[in-house]
Amino acid sequence: MNDTTKVARQAASAPVEAALLPAVDVIEDTGGITLYADLPGVPREKLNLHVEADTLTIEGEIAIPVPEGMEPTHVEVALPRYRRAFTLSKELDAGKVSAELNHGVLKLRIPKAEHAQPRRIQVAVG
Amino acid sequence: MPYRPLFARDVFAEMDRLQREMLQAFDISPSIRGLARGGYPAINVGSTPKSIELYTFAPGIDPATLDVQIEKGVLTVAGERKAEPAPEKASVHIDERFSGRFRRVVTLPEDADPGAVEARYRDGVLHISVARKASAQPRRITVQ
Numbered sequence: 001m002n003d004t005t006k007v008a009r010q011a012a013s014a015p016v017e018a019a020l021l022p023a024v025d026v027i028e029d030t031g032g033i034t035l036y037a038d039l040p041g042v043p044r045e046k047l048n049l050h051v052e053a054d055t056l057t058i059e060g061e062i063a064i065p066v067p068e069g070m071e072p073t074h075v076e077v078a079l080p081r082y083r084r085a086f087t088l089s090k091e092l093d094a095g096k097v098s099a100e101l102n103h104g105v106l107k108l109r110i111p112k113a114e115h116a117q118p119r120r121i122q123v124a125v126g
Numbered sequence: 127m128p129y130r131p132l133f134a135r136d137v138f139a140e141m142d143r144l145q146r147e148m149l150q151a152f153d154i155s156p157s158i159r160g161l162a163r164g165g166y167p168a169i170n171v172g173s174t175p176k177s178i179e180l181y182t183f184a185p186g187i188d189p190a191t192l193d194v195q196i197e198k199g200v201l202t203v204a205g206e207r208k209a210e211p212a213p214e215k216a217s218v219h220i221d222e223r224f225s226g227r228f229r230r231v232v233t234l235p236e237d238a239d240p241g242a243v244e245a246r247y248r249d250g251v252l253h254i255s256v257a258r259k260a261s262a263q264p265r266r267i268t269v270q
Binding site for chain 1: 168
């Protein structure tokens with residue numbers, strides 16, 4: 001009971017900032033999952049990836065140098081950050097996630113755990 | 127061909143994507159030339175007394191293949207984004223990212239100088255800076 005109130009309070013004291021939902025592609029092959037996310041305007045140092053329990057969160061802040069005194073006249077990208085979370089399944093090895101950020105595209109590779117790799121099962125004929 | 131499930135595995139992601147598209151379609155003042163398919167690339171425009179600044183959010187493109195042109199006061203950004211090659215026997219669970227050819231057209235204000243344009247591609251954002259003509263910039267006139 002105590003734990004629940006703690007969690008609720010924490011959530012209330014740290015309001016989550018509004019963020020854009022980046023477009024992603026998720027492709028699964030026998031060895032694992034590859035995720036591509038469009039994060040234009042996010043430099044490497046403003047990208048934040050974290051895995052907590054079985055939730056993978058991608059967060060990035062847009063950092064674009066803007067000339068002084070610029071007035072926006074037409075805005076399609078209206079928020080300065082992206083955020084998206086995914087629930088990982090337990091056959092994925094969250095400890096071996098590799099990430100690359102290139103021209104505003106994040107590529108994440110999440111391999112499947114050893115025990116979840118496909119195996120051919122021999123059928124014994126007896 | 128990779129296998130694509132008939133129904134989206136994650137219904138909430140699909141709803142979020144829809145909401146994002148609706149927001150993009152209604153929340154902003156729509157241009158007469160409309161939005162690019164799938165909102166790609168999104169463009170933000172700003173202005174300063176000396177220049178017009180365009181930010182094209184076009185991630186994952188080889189800058190050498192980007193085509194930026196100005197003709198009769200109309201700026202065109204065109205290019206192509208190739209789809210990531212999917213490995214054999216892969217299944218595509220989410221497929222939201224744009225791929226294919228794109229073109230976006232923006233009318234520049236009258237005082238834009240097509241001879242003074244700078245374009246830079248960084249972190250997936252193409253920043254085009256068009257200077258305003260010197261004659262159109264505010265000037266203080268000294269009274270004799």
